[in-house]
Amino acid sequence: MEYEQLDIPEFEIRLLEVIEAPSNPIEPIRFKGTTRKLGHRPEYKAISYCWGDTSKTLPIEVNERIIHVSENLARSLRAAGSAPGALLWADAICINQDDPVEKANQVRLMHLIYSRAGATIVWLGEEGTNMKYAHALLRNINLEEQKEHEPAAIDKFSAALRKTQHSAKALRGLHELLSVPYWERVWIIQEIAKAQVVEV
Structure with a gap:
């Protein structure tokens, strides 16, 4: 995926705007990448999930290009069930994982990203039998x-x-x-504690 430079001094973040979330789980969800400044209080939901096995991937579409993301991320985005136009934030896509400077800056903003989200959607993973x-x-x-x-x-x-x-x-x-792997993550403390609203 291609990333444009973020305006770090302006606390700019990337968001995914839902274009279409097909009901057929085989069809990829379609998004448009966009940026917003946290100071302008954009309305978005943050996704809190466990990356899981990154070798198991599913396709999603961002800016008319298919990208493969971890199965857990794809399922968490689908579970967010957002209508077209909704804005979502998910670390693995919204942060350029190949840019260490950006990554460090965005990690420093995590508390703001989660506290300013309208809601934090917690994805625990696939539901077990009981x-x-x-x-x-x-x-x-x-x-x-x-x-x-x-x-x-x-x-x-x-x-x-x-x-x-x-x-x-x-x-x-x-x-x-x-017992789900989600609870093994240290970051969930900040993600849940800073959330205005938590949706599981």
């Missing part, structure tokens, strides 16, 4: 928290687990959810 049960459990925990009384955390968890169908599967799903 993860849907874990999601139900987490929803039930949230419902327990919204009740007027405030029992201890373990009581909330127990009450939520009792209300969740297939509680053994929910516990296995929770284990799957907490």
Whole structure:
């Protein structure tokens, strides 16, 4: 992919503007590369994901050219489910990985990139067999928290687990959810802590 020089003193970043996100997962998502200055508060969503195995790639289209990105990145961009015109930021594409000076400058801006994004989309990876049960459990925990009384955390968890169908599967799903490679990344602390809104 060809990159134009960023205006570093102006805190300029690259973004991907969604042109088309075909419903057929075999067809590549189409983007137009664009730049924006962080000081102008552009409306965009930042993607937080694990790069994964970079030898496994999928095609996406940027500026009418097919490029191959990691499977995790391609799937996270598709999961963002953005309508045409939406702006997304993803490090592997929006930072010229072959330019060490740019890379260093953009890494210094990471806290701003994530804090100024309208939302940070967290892509944990493909959903495991029992993860849907874990999601139900987490929803039930949230419902327990919204009740007027405030029992201890373990009581909330127990009450939520009792209300969740297939509680053994929910516990296995929770284990799957907490075992994905995403949680091994140190950067997620900044990406999630700085986010205004987190979408999983």
